[in-house]
């Protein structure tokens with residue numbers, strides 16, 4: 094089956110939805126097809142808690158301070174022009190979100206309530222309680238569903254980019270009936286989100302399996318900095334859960350403490366900002382402490398905080414405690430770091446253009462240069478909306494002269510597969526991928542890299558045609574993303590000079 098559309102957007106998180114809205118505002122006649130892998134709202138955006146970093150109080154705060162905080166968190170690897178652009182665009186993008194009906198919390202004087210998070214020198218996080226992502230996602234879905242030029246397909250699995258003469262002419266995938274569909278587009282946009290599901294413990298949605306990264310990799314599109322995986326220090330430790338429940342760092346901004354097995358705070362010994370140091374510092378300190386005391390978790394202590402205010406400001410977290418029968422005024426909450434954010438991704442320019450003609454990437458799957466090696470908290474929703482705004486402007490120009498191109502209609506053939514076979518590869522991958530495989534000793538990094546390369550080989554031998562089933566393709570995407578993360582890490586710490594994982598994808602950016 095073939096569908097033609099001006100723009101196909103793979104992903105219905107904040108990046109994809111806001112791009113559809115901005116594009117429709119510029120030209121309501123642009124035909125746009127939005128795709129999501131499962132339901133419309135299942136994505137990382139939905140789970141975002143803390144909020145969006147925006148300089149709003151220009152008396153206490155300034156762009157310069159937000160820029161300096163972002164660059165300090167990114168450890169000198171941020172692109173300063175990108176940082177300046179994103180941060181100074183924030184107030185305008187915030188106004189647009191508000192004009193689309195997004196509701197954000199206000200303080201007693203009626204101004205936007207500004208939260209504090211790790212690495213920020215000022216209170217500047219605008220939020221909707223501790224459910225900012227839910228508010229953004231549900232409001233934007235309503236907005237986009239009312240746009241006559243936008244069609245939406247859910248349960249659509251995009252398998253690969255379709256490329257002709259080094260130009261992207263669309264994507265191929267399976268619709269909800271498992272029919273092969275070629276979507277021929279003048280412009281193709283990947284807004285496929287992150288890859289936390291590669292790891293044993295993650296805060297990410299089940300859809301965050303690195304699909305956009307793997308599609309780009311197979312099409313030889315430039316990807317960088319995948320080794321910079323951000324671990325969030327305070328995910329609830331419940332090993333049986335595929336997606337760990339996250340406790341926003343806004344709660345540490347509100348005064349929560351982290352305790353070791355002896356019920357002692359230990360972050361004072363590590364950094365002057367204690368629990369509010371940046372995520373990389375707090376995550377490392379927790380993992381070091383767990384190694385030292387040979388424990389599986391540390392503890393979050395809310396018992397000294399005002400329970401009424403906690404319930405009011407953090408309803409999602411206090412309800413979660415209630416569900417678990419944890420009385421947060423007495424009980425400590427078990428926590429440990431979880432893979433949370435992919436700082437690297439598909440390399441894009443200031444408008445979201447990738448290294449391939451007619452292919453664009455926005456949101457968590459892209460690498461803009463904003464985050465460096467460590468994202469500053471609450472800068473990613475901001476990045477998604479700034480780049481979708483800027484890409485809409487760029488696409489509106491491109492579409493004026495673009496024409497549909499393709500000569501050979503690609504096809505893929507659906508086959509049933511045994512779930513258990515794929516299950517083995519998924520659980521093996523999760524056994525390999527954890528905090529230590531990326532940030533541990535050189536020996537652990539090297540062993541993990543070898544193990545993941547071997548797993549890729551085994552997979553390719555057993556399933557030479559990964560594209561014949563969405564579940565198979567998703568498993569391969571997870572493995573290829575892991576190969577990329579660990580190869581780039583191993584190259585960084587000069588454990589290997591070059592690597593190539595497979596028959597299908599010898600392309601790894603050094």
Ligand SMILES: Cc1cc2nc3c(=O)[nH]c(=O)nc-3n(C[C@H](O)[C@H](O)[C@H](O)COP(=O)(O)OP(=O)(O)OC[C@H]3O[C@@H](n4cnc5c(N)ncnc54)[C@H](O)[C@@H]3O)c2cc1C
Nearest residue numbers: 104105106108130136137138143144251286456457471474
């Ligand atoms: C628990 C949690 C809390 C967070 N809190 C914050 C916060 O407070 N502030 C902040 O700035 N950031 C936060 N983040 C990060 C932020 O939420 C994400 O970076 C951002 O939402 C990513 O948006 P996105 O649109 O790029 O991707 P997503 O919202 O993840 O959307 C990805 C979309 O791609 C689709 N997709 C993927 N693969 C395919 C495929 N093969 N075929 C078809 N569709 C596909 C999915 O179905 C989905 O619709 C948080 C993340 C998590 C997990």
